[in-house]
Amino acid sequence: MCLILFAYKVHPRYPLIVASNRDESYERPTAAAHFWEDQPHLLAGRDLEKLGTWMGVTKSGRFAALTNFRDPKEMKATGKLSRGELVADFLRGKASPENYLKAAAQKGSLYPGFNLLAGDQSNLYYYSNIEGVVREVPPGIHGVSNHLLNTPWPKVEGGKKGLESILDKEGAALKMALFQLLKNTDPAEDADLPDTGVGLELERILSPMFIRSEGYGTRCSTILLMEGERLSYTERIYNPKGNTEKDFSINF
Numbered sequence: 730m731c732l733i734l735f736a737y738k739v740h741p742r743y744p745l746i747v748a749s750n751r752d753e754s755y756e757r758p759t760a761a762a763h764f765w766e767d768q769p770h771l772l773a774g775r776d777l778e779k780l781g782t783w784m785g786v787t788k789s790g791r792f793a794a795l796t797n798f799r800d801p802k803e804m805k806a807t808g809k810l811s812r813g814e815l816v817a818d819f820l821r822g823k824a825s826p827e828n829y830l831k832a833a834a835q836k837g838s839l840y841p842g843f844n845l846l847a848g849d850q851s852n853l854y855y856y857s858n859i860e861g862v863v864r865e866v867p868p869g870i871h872g873v874s875n876h877l878l879n880t881p882w883p884k885v886e887g888g889k890k891g892l893e894s895i896l897d898k899e900g901a902a903l904k905m906a907l908f909q910l911l912k913n914t915d916p917a918e919d920a921d922l923p924d925t926g927v928g929l930e931l932e933r934i935l936s937p938m939f940i941r942s943e944g945y946g947t948r949c950s951t952i953l954l955m956e957g958e959r960l961s962y963t964e965r966i967y968n969p970k971g972n973t974e975k976d977f978s979i980n981f
Contacts, residue, residue, distance in 0.1 A: 731875055731947075732911075732938055733784075733794050733846065734888040737853055738868035742899050745848065745955040748892065748907040749794060750947045751783050752940050755969045759948065762964040762977050771820045772962055772979070774949065781813020784951055785820050786960055788981060790850045792953065793819040798842025798859050799875035799925045812843045819847045830856040830863045837861070844873050850958065875935075876923065883917035884938045904952050904963055911950040913938040914971075941971045 731752035738744050751774075753759070758777035762785075765771045773785025784794035793816040803809075819829050826847040833845065837858030844857045846866070853866040855878050864878075870893050871878060872885040879885065888910065895906040917936035925932065940946045947967060954961040963978040 731796055731935075731940070732872070732884060732888065733796060733874075734870075734872045734885075734892050734910075735846075736870050736892055736896060737866055739870060740896050740899075743954045743956050745792065745853065745953065746892075746896075746903075746907075747784075747792070747794065747951070747953040748888075748911055749784055749951050750911050750939060751949050751951070752935075752946060753948045754945050755948070756944070761949075761966055761975060762951070762962065768817075768821055771817075773816070773820065774951075774964065776811075776813050779811035779813055781811050781815070781817045782820075783813060783816065784953075785816060786953060786962055787820050790955070790958060790960065791820055791847075792849070792853075792955070793845065793847045795846070796844045796873055797875055798844060798857065798877075799927070800842050801926045803841045809841050810839045812840050815840070815843065815845055825849070826852050826854040827863065827865070830854050834858070834861065834863055844878060846873075850955075875925070880923075882923055883921045883936060887913070887915075888938055903954070904961075907952050908950055908965060911938055911947075914941065939971065941969075946971070 733749040736746040760775040762774045770788045773782040775782050786792050795816050829847055842859045846855050855866050856863045860877055870889050872889045874882050874885050891910040898906055914937045916933055922932045934942045949966045952963045961980045966975040968974045
C-alpha cells in the first residue's frame with residue numbers, strides 16, 4: 730500500500746476515517762477483501778505470495794495498515810521478512826497497539842523499510858523501522874506514503890487537504906467523496922518531486938495519488954469508517970486500465 734490518508738478524532742461521527750490506495754505489480758497474486766478462512770474474525774485482502782496483508786480490521790475493532798518505505802537499494806535485498814505479516818500478526822493477536830509496535834521495533838531490522846499503523850477502539854499508534862520510534866498518533870488529519878508519517882510529498886499534502894475538505898459529509902456521500910479523492914491521477918510538478926533514488930521518470934509516474942503504468946499501479950482503494958463499535962469497510966478493485974473491476978462493502 731502506497732498511500733494512507735486518515736482523520737483521527739476529527740469527524741463528529743467517525744473517530745477514525747481511513748482512505749488508502751494499494752499500489753502493486755499487477756502480476757502479484759492477490760485475494761480481495763474477505764474474512765480469512767484461517768482467521769474468521771479478520772477482514773482484509775490477502776497477498777497470496779506471502780500470505781500477509783496491507784490493511785485490515787477485526788470484528789473487535791482492531792485496525793492495522795502498512796506502507797513500504799521507498800529505498801531502491803532494498804529492491805535487491807534478500808533474506809528479509811515480508812512486511813505484510815506485521816499487519817496480519819497484529820490483527821490475529823490481542824496485544825495493545827502500543828505494546829505490539831514496541832515488540833515490532835525489537836525486530837524491525839528483519840524487514841525492509843516500512844510504516845505501520847496499529848489501533849483499536851481507544852488508541853492509534855505509528856512505527857517506522859526507518860525512524861525507529863513508536864509514537865501515539867495525535868488527533869488530526871494525517872497521511873503517509875512511501876516515506877515517514879506526514880512527510881510533505883505532493884500526494885500526501887494534496888490528500889490531506891482533500892480529506893479535510895470533505896469532512897462535512899458522512900455515510901454514502903463521504904465514501905463517494907473519498908473514492909473520488911483517491912482516484913486523483915494528477916502528477917506532481919517536477920520541482921515538487923521527492924528524490925528517493927529511483928530517477929526522475931519513475932518519480933513522475935509514482936507521484937499521483939492514483940498510479941497507472943505498465944505492469945504496476947493502484948490495484949485497489951479501501952475506505953474504513955469506524956463509528957464506536959461499528960465498522961464500515963469498503964474495497965474497490967481496479968484493473969490495469971484503472972477501471973473499477975469489483976466493489977466489496979460490509980458493515981458490522
